[in-house]
Amino acid sequence: MVIEMFPSVQFDSRGIPNQFGHSKDYCSREEVNTERNQWYGTEEFVQWGNINLFHQNTMINENLSLPTKQQGLIFSAEITNFDELCYDIKPSSSQLCPEELKNFETIHSEFQELISPQESSSGITINHETKFGQADYEQFNLPSHDTACANAGKRLSTHDFLRLGGEKFIQSSSPIVNNFELSHPYSTSLLGLSVEEHRDVEIIQHLLASAEKVGEQQFSRASHLLSHCHQCSSIRGTPVQRIVYYFSKALQQKIDQETGRRTTKGSGKRQLLELQDTSMNxxxxxxxxxxxxxxxxxxxxxxxxxxxxxxxxxxxxxxxxxxxxxxxxxxxxxxxxxxxxxxxxxxxxxxxxxxxxxxxxxxxxxxxxxxxxxxxxxxxxxxxxxxxxxxxxxxxxxxxxxxxxxxxxxxxxxxxxxxxxxxxxxxxxxxxxxxxxxxxxxxxxNHNSPVFVNRFVEALFYYGALFDSMEECMDRDDQDRIISESTQFSPKIANIVAFEGEERRVRHVNSNVWKAFFxxxxxxxxxxxxxxxxxxxxxxxxxxxxxxxxxxxxxxxxxxxxxxxxxxxxxxxxxx
Known part of the structure; x- marks a missing residue:
């Protein structure tokens, strides 16, 4: 049953799940039963300024502690080439009949893992807390994930909206059994949202549906869904509206390339070279x-x-x-x-x-x-x-x-x-x-999955965090923010989403992969x-x-x- 794909979680007063998981390839794993290895996966743009880390006068807080995760590295005498160092662990399937499973083996499985509480491969919830020795420094706290969520205030984060949109997308795609639609464990998540918040959840739902249709090469249906995203998104709106603007633009670019309306040869490489050159200015x-x-x-x-x-x-x-x-x-x-x-x-x-x-x-x-x-x-x-x-x-x-x-x-x-x-x-x-x-x-x-929808979801959550940080650090109508998002985030999003093969140059991978390579x-x-x-x-x-x-x-x-x-x-x- 579809409902078996989702764990039960507790909700806070606004109906939002209390536990927030990381994207699936960031959590620690014991790489024992991996079927295959595959390369998986803003930059620092700075200018001269009077910044000196080595002469800080900030007071030291108490109790230094950093979250830690055990890393499952891949060491094998049989590894002979670069690609074999990277891995892609596929989520386990739910107990659905083949026809039902077909609809849930792509983007749905991605959201199941993103919504689930973070666990290790053994099924034990990861303990994030550890301590450094005192040595010459008085200990102080570095913020953990839980404390950040507690301090974030009542404003829903972009991550929250992405998850709610994902939940609504999955719910809308749930199969009908015995002439009634299965109840969804997150149906109460949307209670208490404002009109604008409901709109933001809805355009995330449409964006995900469009991405799935692109992955299935149903480009006409994808374009139809994107039209709503184009109308409701904006480079000056909420973080959700901004991220939907750039991701829907990238999806449209992919559709145009796949259908022959736009020439792709050399454009991905040229786009990233222009971005690299811009960073020098x-x-x-x-x-x-x-x-x-x-x-x-x-x-x-x-x-x-x-x-x-x-x-x-x-x-x-x-x-x-x-x-x-x-x-x-x-x-x-x-x-x-x-x-x-x-x-x-x-x-x-x-x-x-x-x-x-x-x-x-x-x-x-x-x-x-x-x-x-x-x-x-x-x-x-x-x-x-x-x-x-x-x-x-x-x-x-x-x-x-x-x-x-x-x-x-x-x-x-x-x-x-x-x-x-x-x-x-x-x-x-x-x-x-x-x-x-x-x-x-x-x-x-982790922006290097060969599976388009996997890569799309990973990038969406990653850039969702970046757009959310811009919201907290800069005003919405700040021209510097608009320029930074359009000149730095947008080209990378487009390269991840719209391009394949040698044209796709933005291929970030996580630390485990780099350690194995090094x-x-x-x-x-x-x-x-x-x-x-x-x-x-x-x-x-x-x-x-x-x-x-x-x-x-x-x-x-x-x-x-x-x-x-x-x-x-x-x-x-x-x-x-």
Missing amino acids: PNPSLLASYQKVPFSQVILFTAMQVMIENVSEAKRIHIIDLEVRNGLHLSILMEALAARSDCPLVHLKVTAVGTISEQKIKETGKRLMSVAQSLNLSFSFNVVMVADMLDLNESLFKLESEEMVAVYAPYILSTLIERPNHLENLMAVFQKINPRIMIVTEVEA SRFGMVETELSRASLYQAKLLVNNFACASSCTFEMMGKSLSIGWKGTPILSVSALKFL
């Missing part, structure tokens, strides 16, 4: 979003704190930067190195690697040179341009025996997933260089220090939305999320 709107929404700042400063700690004894430092952009992170690093008294820096060398925008990279180098001069820091900046990562080799970096090498890879590795030979060559080069530390920051999401090159995670965790907490407390931000330790990596939905992560790795 000074942009006041992106800076405003960066300053008001905490994720990128927290991950950037945590990464630089880890970098500083791992090169603390070096007098000559060589940073290989795979995504230099406008260089804000390097200016922060330079300021911290210049202030070092116990081991004065003799020289800092930065090598920026790029495949496009050489002139803009050089302009970043000039700005960094000015920063170095103002700090009285010996500094050199080199640019290594390659047609693609297959052309990269260690001889291009002009390594010197007396320098300590560190690698910074922000949001770049996932862009190479579609071209595994490029990614493997990049890692092989670094394996030969054997840097002291490699800092990797990535989107902590292990092939003899790389292991190193512990993030209490100082870096302390800095993350100090920084997030500077934002008005701090109570909605959540942290998780995933093995030795740190993830920052929004009300329990993971957003970005940072890892520190070394070669054995």
Whole structure:
């Protein structure tokens, strides 16, 4: 029966389920009975500013604790290629007859797992709480998922609306047995909603129905459903109306491509290259979003704190930067190195690697040179341009025996997933260089499913959290918010939803997948220090939305999320 697909949950005073689960591939798993492995899966856009993580005056709170999840990694001697490192665990089927099951084996199963309380593969509810040792730092609390939900106030989050819309979508699709429709355990969820809230739930329902029809290649019916989404969504409306606007636009683009009304060849790649090039430009709107929404700042400063700690004894430092952009992170690093008294820096060398925008990279180098001069820091900046990562080799970096090498890879590795030979060559080069530390920051999401509806639902919940954070951190009519959403979120949503094959370049995967991949090159995670965790907490407390931000330790990596939905992560790795 359909009702057996859903667990019973308790409801709060507004009829919303009290327990909120993460997307299915984020929770911990024991990878024992996996049938197959498959690659599964905003970025930090910043501008120059007077931001200094290393001179914070925020008071320390008590009782440091971070949620943790045991990670089920894949280690197998039989793994021979890049794709085999990634996995896709299919949800178990309910006891439906074949005709009924056909309607529930796609998007319905996705929502069942998203609605269910988060459990481990053994069926035991995961305990999120753990403690760090006191050491040199007084303990203090980092917000957990539960505390974020409790502090979020009475306003329904975008995550709530997505779940309610999913519940209504499933209910509307429930089979009729013995001439009556099965009752649905979430039917009371819509009680007490305002007219506008009901509209938001309804357009989510239509969006999901349209996505399912696209997955079934029923493009005419999908377009008909999308017409309602187009009419009721807006780039200036509620977070739900905004996210529906961009996702329905992406669905329409997919329909146009699938039906031949739009040419696709090269458009996905070109779209992402334009986005990458845009990120090199000074942009006041992106800076405003960066300053008001905490994720990128927290991950950037945590990464630089880890970098500083791992090169603390070096007098000559060589940073290989795979995504230099406008260089804000390097200016922060330079300021911290210049202030070092116990081991004065003799020289800092930065090598920026790029495949496009050489002139803009050089302009970043000039700005960094000015920063170095103002700090009285010996500094050199080199640019290594390659047609693609297959052309990269260690001889291009002009390594010197007396320098300590560190690698910074922000949001770049996932862009190479579609071209595994490029990614493997990049890692092989670094394996030969054997840097002291490699800092990797990535989107902590799962946007690489080969199954369209799975990928659609994962992306919808992920970007739902981002749009919800924008709602809490910026005004609805804030032009900087509108520009940021349209120029940064929209192209990525379109690439995830509308494109397939080599045209689909946005292929984020989660930390478990990366750990398994890195292990092939003899790389292991190193512990993030209490100082870096302390800095993350100090920084997030500077934002008005701090109570909605959540942290998780995933093995030795740190993830920052929004009300329990993971957003970005940072890892520190070394070669054995």
